[in-house]
Amino acid sequence: MGRVIGALVKSVLNYSSADSLPSRLRRRRFGIFERLMIAGPCFAPSGGATQGRPRILDVGGTPKYWKRMGYDGDVTCINLGDYEGADGRITVLRGDARDLSRFRDGEFDVVHCNSVLEHVGGWDDQQRAAAELRRVGRRYFVQVPNRNFPIEPHFLFPGVQFLSESGRRFVARHWPWSASRMSGMAGDAVIADLVPIRLPDEAEMRRLFPDGHVWRERFLGLTKSLVLYR
Numbered sequence: 001m002g003r004v005i006g007a008l009v010k011s012v013l014n015y016s017s018a019d020s021l022p023s024r025l026r027r028r029r030f031g032i033f034e035r036l037m038i039a040g041p042c043f044a045p046s047g048g049a050t051q052g053r054p055r056i057l058d059v060g061g062t063p064k065y066w067k068r069m070g071y072d073g074d075v076t077c078i079n080l081g082d083y084e085g086a087d088g089r090i091t092v093l094r095g096d097a098r099d100l101s102r103f104r105d106g107e108f109d110v111v112h113c114n115s116v117l118e119h120v121g122g123w124d125d126q127q128r129a130a131a132e133l134r135r136v137g138r139r140y141f142v143q144v145p146n147r148n149f150p151i152e153p154h155f156l157f158p159g160v161q162f163l164s165e166s167g168r169r170f171v172a173r174h175w176p177w178s179a180s181r182m183s184g185m186a187g188d189a190v191i192a193d194l195v196p197i198r199l200p201d202e203a204e205m206r207r208l209f210p211d212g213h214v215w216r217e218r219f220l221g222l223t224k225s226l227v228l229y230r
Contacts, residue, residue, distance in 0.1 A: 022153070023068075025224070026114070029217060030069045033141050036229055037110045054109030059097045059133060060116030063090045076108070097129040103136040111137030117144050118199050126200060130208035134230070141229045142209065143217075147199035149224050154179050154197055161199050168195050202226055
């Protein structure tokens with residue numbers, strides 16, 4: 001029975017599969033991003049844009065994401081890791097969301113940040129990252145999983161976001177179907193990846209992005225994630 005459940009979880013919730021539920025939801029969210037950030041009637045690319053397409057900074061993103069979405073504009077991805085896949089229109093840089101000092105104020109037409117802010121650290125770190133996102137982008141689109149959604153999307157376990165650190169550590173060590181394990185991690189690497197996650201709630205997101213609008217991404221009638229956009 002455990003193998004059957006595991007196979008079902010992997011087929012439905014595996015982030016690496018293009019046909020999984022998270023991937024389908026991300027494609028739907030990307031459509032909202034395009035309508036709000038690129039195709040909106042108020043959008044006017046800066047002088048650095050090419051062929052009328054905006055200059056986009058994806059903080060925490062990868063080339064694979066943009067290629068999977070079929071986007072054909074200019075994107076700069078900045079991430080802590082090293083990711084292959086850069087080409088003529090996608091640039092990959094190594095960097096930290098909390099310090100984007102290499103970029104000027106308003107250097108990018110749009111800043112995109114998808115499921116990243118919960119990974120940067122505690123509240124002080126999230127404040128630093130949010131200030132940088134707002135500073136370098138004329139527009140921004142920042143998504144985080146909703147803290148109050150029943151299933152925590154990284155652990156794929158109900159209510160773990162409300163447990164103590166020791167409780168989260170126990171679940172990370174013993175729960176076999178977290179997103180980290182399904183991506184190939186094992187042992188202490190899983191704990192290091194999952195336990196520090198901090199999901200901000202809507203009130204905190206409004207404090208982080210006081211000039212932003214809120215879009216609530218719903219699934220089965222519940223708010224699955226929050227998007228703050230300007």
